[in-house]
Amino acid sequence: MIEVRDLTYRYGDEGSPRTGRTDRTGRGSTDERANNANGLGRASAVLCGIDLSIPDGEFLVLAGPNGSGKTTLVRHFNGLLEPDDGEVLVNGKRVSEDPLAARSTVGMTFQHPRDSFVASVVETDVAFGPENLGLAREEIDRRVERALSAVGMDDRSGERLDRLSGGEQTRVAIAGALAMEPAVLVLDEPFAGLDWPARERLLDRLASLHEAGTGVIVVTHDLTDLLSLAERVVVLADGRIATDGPPETIRERLSDLGVREPPSIES
Secondary structure (H helix, E strand, O other): OEEEEEEEEEEOOOOOEOOOOEOOOOOEOHHHHHHHHHOOOOOOEEEEEEEEEEOOOOEEEEEOOOOOOHHHHHOOOOOOOOOOEEEEEEOOEEOOOOHHHHHHHEEEEOOOHHHHOOOOEHHHHHHHHHHHOOOOHHHHHHHHHHHHHHOOOHHHOOOEHHHOOHHHHHHHHHHHHHOOOOOEEEEEOOOOOOOHHHHHHHHHHHHHHHHOOOEEEEEEOEOOOOOOOOOEEEEEEOOEEEEEEOHHHHHHHOHHHOOEOOOOOOO
């Protein structure tokens, strides 16, 4: 369960969100830690009073136009960002008090897959997270094999990452998150730059993961083909929740909220 309570997050001094990355060791980026310590910026809010509860195992689509605060919101789920006001809880624990526990529960992939790569070979990169947990070699190998199989990349384990297509790199990034065995997987614009065949393959993988019990949160501005998978759609606009509900109830509002409307919704 992810709970967001009255969350507000403000812009930094340079007029952009105080964003940061984390590697799979669970450490925040240097820039992020420095900015949080210095308390940069208090002028303009990116997120304003967000209240949201996400139950275990839910397939949720977080939609909204560019700049609506989607990425900023999900980066609070595992402690990549810290709120200025309010709080985020994962399984009843404040993320700010135990970000490592949150990161073991909430896995995340970034819009650009290469942002999460730490090695040049597929299996080495996917193994990086479990290795930093201090697991036995046998357990690491099991996790890597299972994660790559889940995304259909088990036959490419020895491949160099720079020889893969954009869609294949996205699948490896997802495998890297899955190897940490999170209860929830957050994907930030995972379909960006993918052709239709690659998009369809990724949709199939997400459906399989959800059926296996993994919670899935997809951040997107384009709902094409996602409403048939989603159990719930939350739309952000100007840093606030504009609408929240099952797919069949929010379709008529999508275009007004700056979200690309799919041509149809499958029953």
